[in-house]
Amino acid sequence: MADRRRINGPPGGTRPPVFASLQESSTGIANRAQRQRQPAELRKIFLKTGLIPTASGSSYLEFEPSVSLAAARSNPKSLIPPSSALKLACTVHGPKPLPRSAAFSPNLVLTTHVKYAPFAARKRKGHIRDASERDLGVHLETALRGAIIAERWPKSGLDITITIIEAEDDRWWGDAPDSHDASWGMMNVLAGCITAASAAIADAHIDCLDLVSGGVAALVSDDSNQSASSAPRLMLDIDPAEHRSILSACVVAYMPARDEITELWLKGDSSRAALEKDDGRTGHEALIDGAVDAARGANTVLAEAVRESIARSFA
Amino acid sequence: MASLPPIAIPGQRLGPLSTYSAGPGTHVQQSFIYASIAGPVVADPAQPKSQTRPTLRVSRVISSKDQAGLTSAVPVASSTTSKPRYNTLPAVDSIVLARVTRVQKRQATVSILVVLDESASQPQDQARTASDNDNVASILASAANPENHSSTDELRFQALIRKEDVRAVEKDRVVMDEMFRVGDIVRGSVISLGDQSFYYITTARNDLGVVMARMSRGRSPDRSENMQLFELGPSPCVAFGVLFE
Amino acid sequence: MSNQRQASSASQVPHLSPAELSYLYTSLSLPKNPIRPDGRSPTQFRPLSAETTILPGTNGSARIGFADGTQAIVGVKAEVEKTVLAADTLDSRSLAQHGDALNREGEQGSAAVSGQGEWVQMSIEIPGFRDDDALPVFLSEMMRESLVGSVAGGNGDAVKEMAGGLKGRLVINKRWHWRLYIDVLLLSQPLAYPLPLLSLTTHLALLSTKLPKLKSTGEEDPFFDDDWAAAEYLYPRSNISKSLSAAPSYPVRPPVTLLVISVGDNVIFDPNREEIAVADAVLAISVTRSGDSETLKLLSIRSIDPPSRLTQPGIPNSENVNMLGATAAPGEETGGQEEVEGVWRPRRGGVKRSVIARMVKTVLGKGGVGEEVLEGLEGVEVQ
Numbered sequence: 001m002a003d004r005r006r007i008n009g010p011p012g013g014t015r016p017p018v019f020a021s022l023q024e025s026s027t028g029i030a031n032r033a034q035r036q037r038q039p040a041e042l043r044k045i046f047l048k049t050g051l052i053p054t055a056s057g058s059s060y061l062e063f064e065p066s067v068s069l070a071a072a073r074s075n076p077k078s079l080i081p082p083s084s085a086l087k088l089a090c091t092v093h094g095p096k097p098l099p100r101s102a103a104f105s106p107n108l109v110l111t112t113h114v115k116y117a118p119f120a121a122r123k124r125k126g127h128i129r130d131a132s133e134r135d136l137g138v139h140l141e142t143a144l145r146g147a148i149i150a151e152r153w154p155k156s157g158l159d160i161t162i163t164i165i166e167a168e169d170d171r172w173w174g175d176a177p178d179s180h181d182a183s184w185g186m187m188n189v190l191a192g193c194i195t196a197a198s199a200a201i202a203d204a205h206i207d208c209l210d211l212v213s214g215g216v217a218a219l220v221s222d223d224s225n226q227s228a229s230s231a232p233r234l235m236l237d238i239d240p241a242e243h244r245s246i247l248s249a250c251v252v253a254y255m256p257a258r259d260e261i262t263e264l265w266l267k268g269d270s271s272r273a274a275l276e277k278d279d280g281r282t283g284h285e286a287l288i289d290g291a292v293d294a295a296r297g298a299n300t301v302l303a304e305a306v307r308e309s310i311a312r313s314f315a
Numbered sequence: 316m317a318s319l320p321p322i323a324i325p326g327q328r329l330g331p332l333s334t335y336s337a338g339p340g341t342h343v344q345q346s347f348i349y350a351s352i353a354g355p356v357v358a359d360p361a362q363p364k365s366q367t368r369p370t371l372r373v374s375r376v377i378s379s380k381d382q383a384g385l386t387s388a389v390p391v392a393s394s395t396t397s398k399p400r401y402n403t404l405p406a407v408d409s410i411v412l413a414r415v416t417r418v419q420k421r422q423a424t425v426s427i428l429v430v431l432d433e434s435a436s437q438p439q440d441q442a443r444t445a446s447d448n449d450n451v452a453s454i455l456a457s458a459a460n461p462e463n464h465s466s467t468d469e470l471r472f473q474a475l476i477r478k479e480d481v482r483a484v485e486k487d488r489v490v491m492d493e494m495f496r497v498g499d500i501v502r503g504s505v506i507s508l509g510d511q512s513f514y515y516i517t518t519a520r521n522d523l524g525v526v527m528a529r530m531s532r533g534r535s536p537d538r539s540e541n542m543q544l545f546e547l548g549p550s551p552c553v554a555f556g557v558l559f560e
Numbered sequence: 561m562s563n564q565r566q567a568s569s570a571s572q573v574p575h576l577s578p579a580e581l582s583y584l585y586t587s588l589s590l591p592k593n594p595i596r597p598d599g600r601s602p603t604q605f606r607p608l609s610a611e612t613t614i615l616p617g618t619n620g621s622a623r624i625g626f627a628d629g630t631q632a633i634v635g636v637k638a639e640v641e642k643t644v645l646a647a648d649t650l651d652s653r654s655l656a657q658h659g660d661a662l663n664r665e666g667e668q669g670s671a672a673v674s675g676q677g678e679w680v681q682m683s684i685e686i687p688g689f690r691d692d693d694a695l696p697v698f699l700s701e702m703m704r705e706s707l708v709g710s711v712a713g714g715n716g717d718a719v720k721e722m723a724g725g726l727k728g729r730l731v732i733n734k735r736w737h738w739r740l741y742i743d744v745l746l747l748s749q750p751l752a753y754p755l756p757l758l759s760l761t762t763h764l765a766l767l768s769t770k771l772p773k774l775k776s777t778g779e780e781d782p783f784f785d786d787d788w789a790a791a792e793y794l795y796p797r798s799n800i801s802k803s804l805s806a807a808p809s810y811p812v813r814p815p816v817t818l819l820v821i822s823v824g825d826n827v828i829f830d831p832n833r834e835e836i837a838v839a840d841a842v843l844a845i846s847v848t849r850s851g852d853s854e855t856l857k858l859l860s861i862r863s864i865d866p867p868s869r870l871t872q873p874g875i876p877n878s879e880n881v882n883m884l885g886a887t888a889a890p891g892e893e894t895g896g897q898e899e900v901e902g903v904w905r906p907r908r909g910g911v912k913r914s915v916i917a918r919m920v921k922t923v924l925g926k927g928g929v930g931e932e933v934l935e936g937l938e939g940v941e942v943q
Contacts, residue, residue: 095404097472097512104511106872107906134697141694142865146910149342149351151873153404154508155472182677182709202325205375207351209342209909210326255910257326257349262910264843267705267860284858285917292913306324310353 033068033082035242042237042297049203049309057092057204061196083241087166090196092204095156107150109157112141120167143253146262149207169241184240187251210255215295218249236294250287254295323350340373426471474514483519500527578874582904585838589824612768620769624761631747634765675727677708684744706815706846706859752833759817766814769794815848841911847930874904
């Protein structure tokens with residue numbers, strides 16, 4: 001029997017509206033964002049600490065918009081932007097006492113909270129955290145816990161809250177969700193979260209082994225040129241909207257001073273990577289190495305942001 | 316001996332363990348000292364009796380002594396706007412200022428407002444003590460205001476003053492109600508990290524006790540014992556007094 | 561609350577004393593042949609009992625019990641659902657009508673067979689955890705990601721049926737698809753990190769899953785054979801007809817997620833609760849057999865927060881006031897002393913790349929642990 005206390009939606013599915021401009025112009029190839037960077041070239045990162053005065057540490061991170069996005073912003077041709085660029089804010093509260101109900105802990109208890117703003121992605125996110133946001137929180141916690149010297153802060157808790165203001169796309173918006181429709185954008189978001197959280201923790205003067213930064217590498221196959229032998233190629237810091245098909249991707253949290261990885265998340269088929277002939281590495285090893293290289297790049301920005309943070313707080 | 320960087324970021328290698336010993340704000344890995352927080356690097360000279368090596372530390376707050384080396388390294392904007400950050404945890408023997416939140420027969424519950432820097436009590440560091448004072452005064456002023464009480468207690472570390480830790484003499488004749496009232500500001504010393512939720516604090520020393528209290532008008536000062544504590548407290552850094560409502 | 565919080569990523573921290581932790585670590589990190597508390601070899605799994613097709617109300621189900629009494633039940637249910645067409649598919653179809661297909665023709669064909677990852681839903685129920693707690697969410701995301709990510713390669717009839725992996729198999733036609741619900745139920749509070757148990761049970765349940773035989777063809781509304789005996793396996797089998805006694809072989813298999821830890825220089829599989837508490841690094845590695853080739857394929861790696869980071873440190877005798885009497889001066893303000901032999905320190909930092917490479921190699925290598933596990937699972941008779 002139907003639920004008469006509520007107004008129920010139509011029983012069948014409805015079809016989402018399709019913009020007229022899409023039907024005409026987007027044969028796809030022309031409007032699709034193309035990667036203009038070299039395979040090993042990273043996007044520029046804007047990172048600044050100490051923007052939120054009430055928190056004990058905070059940071060704001062932004063990725064450079066891709067060339068096509070920048071062009072579309074200055075000279076919009078379509079209602080829909082071709083890609084998006086990550087923007088996120090991170091706050092650190094604490095160290096503060098654990099709640100009364102908590103058990104004794106000889107170490108710092110880390111709590112991570114990653115939330116997309118409702119307007120962050122193309123599809124609206126609810127206010128309650130969904131599975132992917134909780135998943136990101138666990139990844140971030142793993143990445144940071146390896147870097148923090150937790151025994152310096154007994155009986156205290158540290159809350160790390162990240163708000164994603166603009167998220168990365170998982171694919172080009174016009175593409176149908178196809179067989180490679182995994183949430184690749186999430187991996188870029190995680191890398192950004194790690195770098196930003198590391199800056200905020202340093203800003204809060206919490207003891208760390210090293211500045212830990214995030215990096216992403218992926219195997220992409222752009223079969224647009226119809227060449228049959230288009231083996232997937234390794235690219236650093238991918239923007240998923242710029243690629244036709246991403247086979248596998250990897251994100252790491254990396255501490256350069258110790259050459260150690262605190263968080264590793266690799267998914268997809270990495271067995272068909274096109275490596276140099278004399279390259280003895282397997283696909284996943286090349287992928288991890290690529291992500292580490294990307295993290296090294298992010299670390300230079302991070303170190304500079306932390307130096308700025310010292311200059312500000314000790315000036 | 317390689318020269319030290321003026322400021323360090325976490326993960327930066329500072330020096331070998333054979334030359335220095337590791338102090339606060341640093342960690343040791345494979346016989347090298349690395350910075351673990353961002354800040355100015357300070358090498359405290361070796362103290363003749365105990366240590367043989369100078370101690371390296373990365374400072375959390377700036378002191379006049381550290382400033383000299385820093386000014387060259389960091390573009391100084393203005394010294395008045397910035398505030399030192401107090402995210403130091405209470406440790407055993409650290410001196411704290413706390414506000415009484417609850418008085419029971421056997422113990423008083425206090426919430427810790429400020430952990431005074433240990434080195435602040437050392438006489439040679441007077442300049443730093445003075446700079447801390449400004450901040451403490453503002454914290455106390457807001458803490459003494461009853462409107463601010465309940466809201467922020469959740470964010471502060473809680474501590475207990477047990478009946479036997481109130482004073483050093485006549486311990487068995489202590490009446491908690493006569494010693495503390497809710498809202499009093501107490502200067503105490505941490506004796507134990509305590510259990511999962513409370514630190515333990517003692518006031519059984521001449522320089523410890525209630526340093527600021529609020530007295531209701533017209534009420535006879537039957538808290539004379541507490542007043543004694545007032546007289547006892549030649550506190551080096553906190554001006555104390557009684558506020559009349 | 562804090563129990564749950566700590567359990568969120570790393571499973572419970574067992575209440576072992578620093579001395580016990582140090583002893584465990586030392587015996588597990590012995591070069592070449594580590595000594596495990598239960599006497600297993602580094603790559604040996606705990607004994608388990610398994611059965612399949614135990615729940616009549618599901619399309620497929622399995623139960624696995626470990627000797628320590630922890631059991632997991634997995635039920636797989638399938639529903640027919642209408643496919644919401646993406647704008648792109650619509651677009652390219654209208655283009656194709658104008659004879660302006662460009663190079664999208666091939667892609668349109670593939671779009672018809674490729675499914676969507678969200679058609680597979682996974683939920684994990686663990687006693688003592690709310691279903692939105694971090695651990696169940698993390699586990700289900702981890703297992704779902706390798707499940708939908710596995711795309712078969714190779715040739716052969718049965719493989720072709722599985723083109724596009726599990727997602728492709730769920731496509732009925734352009735307008736209809738199957739939605740698969742995988743519900744995992746852990747029957748008791750987990751004693752160890754429950755990932756291997758859940759993954760193996762899910763694997764068996766998916767192998768036993770049957771979908772009703774489709775009678776309609778092409779783009780008709782789907783219409784199924786109501787004879788359950790005629791139903792087809794979700795993961796097709798090849799040699800059922802050969803002999804009844806021989807176990808069927810599967811050209812394509814669901815992925816298996818293995819839990820691997822590194823302690824010192826050693827790589828150890830299927831750690832129990834005590835072993836994982838001293839691990840330097842914990843990885844969850846998902847593998848599957850790719851098509852008809854013999855090699856295993858890596859599907860995903862996730863690092864898991866090792867609980868050893870949350871343990872209580874031991875105090876070396878040189879710093880212990882009780883050992884030296886009250887005269888001992890408390891150690892100078894710690895800047896993090898060097899490790900002392902035989903004294904437990906919570907693990908810090910991450911894992912070297914070479915260690916990760918070694919862990920993955922032990923899983924994937926010829927005759928490695930991954931093959932062993934898959935063969936072991938093939939031994940389980942699936943009705």
